[in-house]
Amino acid sequence: MNDTAMTSVVRYDVGADKIATITFDDPSSAANTMSARFKQDFADVLDRLAADVADGSVLGAIVASAKDSFFAGGNVKALLEVGPADAERLYNDSLALKATLRRMETIGVPVVSAINGAALGGGYELCLATHHRIAVEDRKVQIGLPEVTLGLLAGAGGVVRTVRKFGVFKAINEILTTGTRFTVAAALDKGLIDEVVGSQDDLLPAARAWLLAHAGDADASVQPWDRPGYRIPGGAATDRAISSMLPGVPGNVRKAAKGVPYPAPRAIISAAVEGAQVDFAGAEQIEARYFVNLATGQVAKAMIQAFFFDMQRASGGGDRPAGYETRPVTKLAVLGAGMMGAGIAYASASAGIEVVLKDVTLEAAERGKAYSEKLLAKAQERGKITAEKAAQVLGRITPTADVDALVGCDGVVEAVFEDAELKKKLFAEIEGVVAPDALLGSNTSTLPITDLAEGVSRQSDFIGMHFFSPADKMPIVEVIRGAKTTDETLARTIDFVLQIRKIPIVVNDSRGFYTSRIIGVRINEGLAMIAEGVAPWTVERATLQAGYPVGALQLCDELNLELMAKVAAANKAGAEAEGRAWVEKPGAAVVPAMVAAGRAGRLRGAGFYDYDDAGVRQGIWVGLSDLFPVAAAQVSFRDAQDRLLFAEALEAAKCFEEGVIESAAAANIGAIMAIGFPGITGGPATFMTNYEGGLAGFVARADLLADAYGERFRASDWLRAKAASGEGFPA
Structure with a gap:
């Protein structure tokens, strides 16, 4: 059977094996979100699925994405516009979405989510309403409920289902209040997903195979919390063992927040604990009330603006001048092998750049390289990197005291202490050795870049790069444009900062700059x-x-x-x-x-x-x-x-x-x-x-x-x- 119904956002296809595929593919957006059109189209598709289940035309369903990411979650832009006057409408909208997801999980056949990219927030809440979750082993796949980082809680059933799936304490402490974006391996270990496949090509066949293997299995189409005799893992909130420990939960969360009065963690705890004491429908209502209270408040709006929109713009190189081709650095000279220079060398080598780490003596330069060796050893111990990859990173760092070793470097970052004359002296020594059009960057936190540029002949290629300590961990680089710095140099610098997986913040020159x-x-x-x-x-x-x-x-x-x-x-x-x-x-x-x-x-x-x-x-x-x-x-x-x-x-x-x-x-x-x-x-x-x-x-x-x-x-x-x-x- 090949029977296809199409909407603008959700596709519905039924194969000859009686497996339906529901594909999310919003043509108006690079990512699938919980837009008003999606909600309507998804509800319409579930009508079609329910009819096919009723007449025996469908034995199971797959929810999948045609985008690079699975599902991005809620429409946070719309949340910037809501206020207390919108509370009732927002509450009703929340319950309507919950009803749609509830209908999917009780539709009478098993449903599998095929996760090919990020499934965060509302995207993972959708997955929680399916009966089996399969993800591709890929770095771009992230799974979790990070709403707390935007001042919100998971308002599409995320609190209700994680409490019933994992228990009160695990849901609160490990998933809902941490905002963690789990890798595929971590998600599998935590139980957020059930199966992993090696490639995109394996994803839909694996989902189809699971459905065919469980066709006719009544338990496969029923969530654990809908089965007779179900109990919340670890015990109900009213059990003495649990209730005696609950008073300490807010204090632990507040301690983790260092006393900052974030409203979202408190709301999450309340929604989880209160919701665990009532039936599923009652828990959804409780979750909706807390969600609406957060969404209509000022804290969520401030955090959404910063951690979603502002972060998106900054991390996307929003201040990069247009009209210049991306030009990555292939060989970087780092001048100064102290803690700052060593951290810059590590970050650059980790991004695949060949690094020449120069100091006044070879011993000092080797100590700088040893910093990377220690970091890589720790990463191996934690299973974050293989010995082979660690050796490759370390092999990209060449310590030296010889200025001639900088021949061919197309990028320079000077990282000595705050002494203008010393910095000028170093650039005078290396400018004629590095590539004739090398990017010339000075790491300084206060010294005016225009003044430092007087130490080089190519002032148009000179720019400030203020790294923060420790440079290997801190995500921001303050890029400072001097009076003679060109747009092309600024574009190249932003490219380099993004290349080493950091966020460029562009400012103009002054003593102390911005930060x-x-x-x-x-x-x-x-x-x-x-x-x-x-x-x-x-x-x-x-x-x-x-x-x-x-x-x-x-x-x-x-x-x-x-x-x-x-x-x-x-x-x-x-x-x-x-x-x-x-x-x-x-x-x-x-x-x-x-x-x-x-x-x-x-x-x-x-x-x-x-x-x-x-x-x-x-x-x-x-x-x-x-x-x-x-x-x-x-x-x-x-x-x-x-x-x-x-x-x-x-x-x-x-x-x-x-x-x-x-x-x-x-x-x-x-x-x-x-x-x-x-x-x-x-x-x-x-x-x-x-x-x-x-x-x-x-x-x-x-x-x-x-x-x-x-x-x-x-x-x-x-x-x-x-x-x-x-x-x-x-x-």
Whole structure:
């Protein structure tokens, strides 16, 4: 039998073996999503399937995708538009989609999902409503429910089904609140899928074979939770063994979030536990209510904007100038084999690039290569790489002290410490040795690129590449365009950053660029509070509970106060050299006092915190209150949090005003991923525009902080004009 019905989004075919194939293929999109058209077309196809099952024309069904990915999930763009007024409609829409998936899993024949690419969020929820899940062994296949990373929960039955499939604790702790995107091997190990095939060509035949083998098997078409006598794995939420442990779950999740009040994990826990105590239909209603509450809130909108749309733009090289062919680096010179240079060498070699790692001595260069050797050994121990592939990566790194070894390098990344004259000297030594059109990149966090470019003859090929430590792990590279950097050089640099699997954030030249300026004002504000007599534990808790990954004082210890003193001195000297008046920041006396007291940070074994002999952080140093006594009157906790958030956001606004940064996506992702601006806010640009009352509300709150704590919080005329016009920041 070859009977075909077609809609614009879902195809339905029945073969001579009575196996139906439902193929998702949205012609208007590169990926299949839970669009309104999909929902209608899928419901129509299930009508056809139900009729064929009833008359015996179909014995089983396969759901598959004609796209490179299986199914991308929900339409998150639409969620940016919904608000509290849309709650009832959104709730009803959620229940309608759940009813469609419920109909598929109870249609009377077994259904297999054939997963050929990413099945995330709604895509995997669809798979959960099938009776057997088969995936292709392929790196592009990712499986899971990452909605929590967007401030949401799995609202198409994902919470209900994972609790009934895996049990309350496993569903919450390992799948729903982690946001993990599982590889095929990990998904099979966790039980998220049931079978793996070696290639795309094997996928549909394997699905068909399973269905034919289970034709007529009543159990194969019934989910475990619909069978008589079913019990939730591990026990019901009301069982004493489970209920006695449930009170600790929110605390563990909150601890993992470092105290940040993300609403999604709390909603997930509530939906899972409450839903486990009622029947399937009741659990779906509970899940829908929690989903709607999250989806209509501001946190989800901020996180969707940052971690979906902004991330998509940045990781796709959205700031790359058009009109230039992609030109990968084939042989890279890394100048300086310290921790930064060694990390860059590892990331580049892992991406298949030949690397020449140069330092002043061969011994130093070999130590840099040894860093990669250690990382690869750890990766082998964890089963993440084979010995053969590890040897290939290591074989791409050539340590040297000989400048002539750089012949033929078509890319250069200099990674020595922040000394402008040293950097210029290195480029003078190598410029005539590397390829005549080699990309010339300097890794610097603060030094103006236009000034550094004076050390080379080809200033048009010179560009800044600010890697973050450790360079092998940190996903962001701040790409800094100098005054004479060409569009072609910028395009080549973005290509290189993407080539080594990192995210390029493009900014224009200035002292400190974007990220260093932003993190600098956060640090300064934390120090200002210490100088004012704010309790140090208040500063740390305020930082963490605002959503930052580490406390302001802990960050100082990690960065090293001696280095901070040098940077401050360099900034002052730079301002004076440029004829700008230098105004000491509030709290400027804290760092010199700490250094004089022998408390320079973790590297010295003593800073704002005490450290044991192994370098493990202990409590806050008790002597800090002698240097800076705690005042009797303390700032409010909200003010302490807002001082940190507003200091950084206002500095980001200045960077927009000065033309240092031109993209809200770059501003948000750069601040979140590189320097830990709270992800819960969506990044500094979104934090300002999403503030209660919009940008005008943000300016009003900034004025209150300025009245209380100083003019540094006063919004500029430029920002006030933007707030008055209702204009946002450029995407």
